[in-house]
Amino acid sequence: MNQGTRDEMLDRLAEAVGSVTVTHPTRVAVDGPPAAGKTTLADELAAILRAQGREVIRATIDDFLFPRAQRYPRGEYSAEGCYFDTHDNDALNRVLLDPLGPGGDRRFQPAVYDHVADTVLSPPVTTAPADAVLLFDGVFLMRPELIDRWELRILVSTTLDKTVERAVIRDHRLSARADVERRWRERYIPAQQLYFATARPTHHADIIVHNDEPQQPAWETQPH
Numbered sequence: 001m002n003q004g005t006r007d008e009m010l011d012r013l014a015e016a017v018g019s020v021t022v023t024h025p026t027r028v029a030v031d032g033p034p035a036a037g038k039t040t041l042a043d044e045l046a047a048i049l050r051a052q053g054r055e056v057i058r059a060t061i062d063d064f065l066f067p068r069a070q071r072y073p074r075g076e077y078s079a080e081g082c083y084f085d086t087h088d089n090d091a092l093n094r095v096l097l098d099p100l101g102p103g104g105d106r107r108f109q110p111a112v113y114d115h116v117a118d119t120v121l122s123p124p125v126t127t128a129p130a131d132a133v134l135l136f137d138g139v140f141l142m143r144p145e146l147i148d149r150w151e152l153r154i155l156v157s158t159t160l161d162k163t164v165e166r167a168v169i170r171d172h173r174l175s176a177r178a179d180v181e182r183r184w185r186e187r188y189i190p191a192q193q194l195y196f197a198t199a200r201p202t203h204h205a206d207i208i209v210h211n212d213e214p215q216q217p218a219w220e221t222q223p224h
Helices: 005-019 038-051 079-082 088-095 161-168 177-199
Strands: 027-030 054-058 133-138 154-157 207-210 218-221
Touching: 005 038, 005 154, 005 207, 027 038, 038 054, 038 133, 038 154, 079 177, 079 218, 088 133, 161 177
Parallel strands: 027 133, 027 154, 054 133, 154 207
Antiparallel strands: 207 218
C-alpha cells in the first residue's frame, strides 16, 4: 500500500496508463460506488494525459442508462433493480467498448442517453486514433458483461457510510436529506454489496485507490 499526495497518486495512474501496450485505444475503467470520487479522478487523470499529448475520450456510465420508464420494474428502491435494470451494457459494448477494442474499427459513440432530459441520444460517430485513451467512469464496470473490455481497471474505494455523507452534500439542492439517505441505504449501498459479492471487483482491479481522504489517498497495485 502506498500513501501520498493526490498528485503522486495521479502520476502513478498516468504511468499505469502509459505502460499499456496495445494496437488499439487503451480502455480504462474507473469503477467504484456512487459518490466515491470517480468522476473527479477521471477528469484529473484526463488532464494529465492530455498534457502528455494523448488524445483522451471521456465517457461515463450515466450516458448509458435505460430510459427512466424501463429502469424501475422492481421498484424505485430495489437494489437488484439498481444492479440489473439500470444500465444498457449491450449498447455500451456495441457503440463504445467493442469498436475501440481489438478487432474494432475505432468508430464509436460516447453516449446513448441524456439522463437529465431522459431522452435517447444518437451522437455522431467519431473515429478514435489508435493511441487514444478511453477514460470511462461509473458503477459496476467489472461486472461479467464488461470485465473483459478493459486494458486497465481502477477501483476507487471509500467506506460506504462516507458515500452517504458526500451524497447528502452533493444532492442537497435536488432532494431532501431523508430522501437521499433512503435511496442510498435501501438501493445504492445494497446494490454495491450485491456487486462486490458476485462480481468481486476488488479481485479484478489492477489498481485500488482508497479515497476516503481525497488529498491524502492511498493506493495499491494488484498483480494478476
